[in-house]
Amino acid sequence: DTGVSQDPRHKITKRGQNVTFRCDPISEHNRLYWYRQTLGQGPEFLTYFQNEAQLEKSRLLSDRFSAERPKGSFSTLEIQRTEQGDSAMYLCASSPEGGDTIYFGEGSWLTVV
Amino acid sequence: GENVEQHPSTLSVQEGDSAVIKCTYSDSASNYFPWYKQELGKGPQLIIDIRSNVGEKKDQRIAVTLNKTAKHFSLHITETQPEDSAVYFCAAGGSYIPTFGRGTSLIVHP
Numbered sequence: 631d632t633g634v635s636q637d638p639r640h641k642i643t644k645r646g647q648n649v650t651f652r653c654d655p656i657s658e659h660n661r662l663y664w665y666r667q668t669l670g671q672g673p674e675f676l677t678y679f680q681n682e683a684q685l686e687k688s689r690l691l692s693d694r695f696s697a698e699r700p701k702g703s704f705s706t707l708e709i710q711r712t713e714q715g716d717s718a719m720y721l722c723a724s725s726p727e728g729g730d731t732i733y734f735g736e737g738s739w740l741t742v743v
Numbered sequence: 744g745e746n747v748e749q750h751p752s753t754l755s756v757q758e759g760d761s762a763v764i765k766c767t768y769s770d771s772a773s774n775y776f777p778w779y780k781q782e783l784g785k786g787p788q789l790i791i792d793i794r795s796n797v798g799e800k801k802d803q804r805i806a807v808t809l810n811k812t813a814k815h816f817s818l819h820i821t822e823t824q825p826e827d828s829a830v831y832f833c834a835a836g837g838s839y840i841p842t843f844g845r846g847t848s849l850i851v852h853p
Binding site (some may be wrong): 634661663665670671672673674675678687693721725730731732733734736737 | 747749775778779785786787788792815832834836838839841842843844845846
């Protein structure tokens with residue numbers, strides 16, 4: 631049984647570059663979430679998919695951020711024109727239909743220099 | 744939206760002591776309250792949860808209590824061990840999108 635898988639686990643990028651993170655949810659989980667976590671803080675909600683439909687987006691998700699889940703399976707989170715304030719851990723989570731428990735992946739650490 | 748407050752931010756105990764972490768929430772519609780443990784460099788892992796139709800739930804050394812009237816819930820860890828050292832997060836949800844507290848760093852001294 632595999633849990634939520636995220637790739638890459640670590641990314642260092644220069645300010646202004648674009649980065650993309652991938653998330654593979656637990657098999658058959660139709661709900662997928664992206665959260666962001668900075669040092670000393672709890673996870674902050676970014677966006678939520680049910681199957682391929684993006685149903686909720688936080689105000690934290692600026693125009694430079696875009697998330698997709700084209701076939702209702704894996705998801706990508708792209709950050710364009712990265713800024714130093716984007717440095718954080720990006721967490722993906724999934725949950726099954728009818729369930730309220732979400733299961734996190736190990737996260738993708740982003741450092742913008 | 745939901746707002747979750749968590750206290751204390753840091754908790755230091757001796758091995759074998761009990762630890763209690765408290766959270767309050769604002770949205771009376773929330774009906775699901777999970778607790779997660781996060782070790783350094785890893786994602787949060789669910790350790791226990793409670794739903795609004797019960798007041799207490801126990802799993803070995805871990806217990807959660809919920810007071811819906813007062814809108815607060817607590818995590819209790821008994822007989823703490825060094826491997827319990829981690830950051831613990833409470834969360835509250837009711838519409839599939841849980842809101843998290845800011846976390847409690849628990850340090851268990853051997």
